[in-house]
Amino acid sequence: MNCIKAATLFKGSFCLYIFLLAIWITKFLNVTAEKLPPASQFVSLPSSGIFQPIEISPSVLPTYPFPGKNLPPMYPSIPKTYKPVLTGRCPFNFSSISNIMDKTASDCSQLIAPLVGNVICCPQFGSSLHIFQGHYTKDSDSLVLQNTTADDCFLDIVEVLASRGANSSVPAMCSFKSSNLTGGSCPVKDINTFEKTVNSSKLLDACSIIDPLKECCRSVCQPAIMEAAFKISSSQSLVSENTDTGLSTHMDVLNDCKGVVYSWLSRKLPSEAADSSFRILSACKVNKVCPLEFKQPVEVIKACRNVSASGPSCCSSLNSYIGGVQRQMLITNRQAILCASFLGSMLRKGGVLTDIYELCDVDLKDFSLQAYGENEGCLLRSLPADVVYDNSSGFSFTCDLSDNIAAPWPSSSSMTSFSLCAPEMFTALHYQNQRRIPWAAMGFFWIFL
Known part of the structure; x- marks a missing residue:
């Protein structure tokens, strides 16, 4: 009753809405807490330096005050009636990678994406692009998409994700473009030349199953991908119009060739295994840099x-x-x-x-x-x-x-x-x-x- 009286004092003002929302959140927050027992007061970090999760049976706090009734959702449900408006020019059945698309849409959901983009959304979106590229080219000799097809399919990917609740600005937020599907300036884009140039069995062994606790500090898959990308990027002489920019040109080619390597891996690995591997590699990268911006203190x-x-x-x-x-x-x-x-x-x-x-x-x-x-x-x-x-x-x-x-x-x-x-x-x-x-x-x- 005291809460109601206090709220009445703010009637007609913006404060009322904030006040009521605060009360609503206090009553309905559903928090699952997990703690180590007191006997395990100190835990040593694993040799990789990654904090491991502690798996203890959860207890739910606070108790919902209205037993027998459903807990109100914290956030609107994912849209189920929105139909994607596809270009009609991307010949791909997205249901073949439906699980990956669903996970990406959830990780990049409309309001959450800006808060988790660096750690959750962008790595998953990048992984979904690699997996799409591998599946799209699986029945052809090519490992990449042509420019026009890449443009059309990229638009369809964004539209499909948006229809499942994803933020449509994710490509700009994560700096991904349709050109990421084309292989860019990499000189090797077909599977026959790729497998003649690269030790494909070594690459597959290194990246099929990645140890998440070891990969970031004692890498196995990352050097295998770099070795493969370097070999295909060096398979023919690279001519630059301006010799002063030769170094940056070669780095661009190397990065484009890494995309081709990812496409090859996506063809060879099951979607879930590929997604797991690509996400671990992304985690190694994002955890090396502080993503926050600091003004002079x-x-x-x-x-x-x-x-x-x-x-x-x-x-x-x-x-x-x-x-x-x-x-x-x-x-x-x-x-x-x-x-x-x-x-x-x-x-x-x-x-x-x-x-x-x-x-x-x-x-x-x-x-x-x-x-x-x-x-x-x-x-x-x-x-x-x-x-x-x-x-x-x-x-x-x-x-x-x-x-x-x-x-x-x-x-x-x-x-x-x-x-x-x-x-x-x-x-x-x-x-x-x-x-x-x-x-x-x-x-x-x-x-x-």
């Missing part, structure tokens, strides 16, 4: 340059700065380490030599989007993960919350020698939390923060 440097003990002005300035950074997107635990180290190096360059992360209690999860307004940063797993959808709870993310893991303060202002595969990164963790966060919680606080 001028105010933080000014407030913290000479601090030697925890001070209100320094910590307030630092928390305010990080609060602006964390609104950008969801990031993985490994990306959080890089982002924290990058910001730390910027601060050290500005003259802040004291570990202000420790002084101000800054954790890794503080660099990712916050779930419940504050102190609930969702760190996504560094291993490939998907957005989960069901009719009762809507869209949700599997978060890898490493509670009380302090953000690493760099030993110098340089990031040149930093490596997530270095032995010093294999430190002991406090217990890991793994939660599934419904999209509604993330969306509400992302919009109104």
Whole structure:
């Protein structure tokens, strides 16, 4: 009753809607929490440096207050009546890769895509393009599509995904074009020449089944793909109109040839196996770079340059700065380490030599989007993960919350020698939390923060 009285005071104002939405979310959030038992207080990182999930029987919190009734969905269901308007010029039966298209549409759903693009959506979209290319060319001698056909099919792919709930701006967001299906400037585009040039059995053995815990630091598939791409890119002399741009031209050819290698693998592997392999390779790539944008932390440097003990002005300035950074997107635990180290190096360059992360209690999860307004940063797993959808709870993310893991303060202002595969990164963790966060919680606080 008190809630109703309070809401009545705001009647007719915008505050009423925010107030009621906050109450609704508080009542209906469905959170699954998983914790290590107290006996396992410390866990060592595996030799690959990737945080592993902890599988413990979940408990559901909070309890739904109206037993016997269905839990309202957190997000509108995926459209089922929208019919894609296809070009009619792409001769391909998309039902042959329906599972891949469904997964891509879910991972790149309309409102979620901008928040998970770097880690979930774009890697899955890229994988779906490779798999489409392999399936399209499976019954021909070619490993690529002709330019006109690629244009038509690319439009159809986007339209089919949009009809299943995907964001139609994903190609621009992820920097993919129809030319990614054509092989570009790669000199080898037919399967006969490819298999004569490349050690195909070695390539298939290396990439059929990839160990997600080893590939990023002790690569097997990645060097095999690079070797194959280099061989087909060097199969004939490359002539550049401008010798000054010869190096960049060869790099472009090498990247185009990698697309041809992916197409060949897509022809040889089952769709799910290919998707798993391609996603792991993408995870290795995205987890090497912090995707966040940092403006110069001028105010933080000014407030913290000479601090030697925890001070209100320094910590307030630092928390305010990080609060602006964390609104950008969801990031993985490994990306959080890089982002924290990058910001730390910027601060050290500005003259802040004291570990202000420790002084101000800054954790890794503080660099990712916050779930419940504050102190609930969702760190996504560094291993490939998907957005989960069901009719009762809507869209949700599997978060890898490493509670009380302090953000690493760099030993110098340089990031040149930093490596997530270095032995010093294999430190002991406090217990890991793994939660599934419904999209509604993330969306509400992302919009109104």
